[in-house]
Amino acid sequence: MSAFAALEGGLDPGLLDHCGLCHTRAQMKVTKSALTTGAALLALTASSSCKEPEPDKFGTVRIELSPLGGEGDTVFAGTTEVIATVNYEDCLQDFYLIDRTDYQKDGPEGAPVFDQFAETLCTDYDEAPECEVDSIDQTLLEGTDVYNLKVTFTITDPSSLSYRELNIGPLPTEDLAGCSPIVELNVNGLIGRDANGTQIWGISTLPGSSRATTNQGAPLRVTLARK
Structure with missing residues (x-):
């Protein structure tokens, strides 16, 4: 208007x-x-x-460090580095080489997982010794029967090693792998070195079963002796 x-x-x-x-x-x-x-x-x-967060898809196996005769001060004295190696059995070989190659250490899904575990293996577990993760290496050589996971730890206090547990990972859970994710620890799979890089101790006795699954209920208890 x-x-x-x-x-x-x-x-x-x-x-x-x-x-x-x-x-x-x-x-x-x-x-x-x-x-x-x-x-x-x-x-x-x-x-x-919004959905609830998914449970963790990866975990570890644990190795308990038992010095021969209970003499931890003798066995572990001078230790600056521990190297733990576990072998993938069939389920994990298929998981990394066939089913989920993207979860290999250098894969798009695997790389951040390995990085996360490198930060937490020495800090997020109650029974861990005083350590730092130097490296986590994965070997997947088809046709050579070499399929393993190796964790190298820097030990900041060797007196903390006796009867403590090393966590070895990452390893997929059964839900993610779709099968039983088993690894095996061999007699040469755990060694301690001094500041010169010389091996000063190793496995004396393996447990009755040296095979373990991801997030096992009990650790693999190994007896360690001075070289």
């Missing part, structure tokens, strides 16, 4: 303009309120539909 028409109709043009402005503001408030409500409902719906 024009100002002239408003005058003819007995309405004050200023009043009309003011009413129009109020109406526009009211519409904006309604629109803003509707958008805010819609956003809140969308956020609530998204929140209610």
Whole structure:
């Protein structure tokens, strides 16, 4: 309506303009309120539909370090490095070489997993000795029967080794692997070295069973003797 028409109709043009402005503001408030409500409902719906975090897909096997005769000070004195190697059995060979090659150490899914375990093997487990992870290496040589996982630990306090547990990983859980993820520890699979890189101790006696699965209930208890 024009100002002239408003005058003819007995309405004050200023009043009309003011009413129009109020109406526009009211519409904006309604629109803003509707958008805010819609956003809140969308956020609530998204929140209610979020799934619980999946359980950890990877774990470790544990090796308990038992010095021969209980003489930890003698066996472990001077230790600066421990190297633990476990061999993949059929399930894990198929997992890494056939089913999920992306989880190999250098794979797109595997690389961050290996990096994470390098940071946590010495810090996130109650029975771990005073150590740091120097490296985690994976060997998958088809046709040579060499399929293993090797963890090299730097030992910052050798007196902390007696009856403590080394965690060896990452290893996929049974749910992820789709089979029983078994590794085997051989007699040459655990050695200690001094600052010169010389081996000063190794396995004297393996347990009755030297095979273990991911997140096993009990550690592999090995007896270690000075070289």
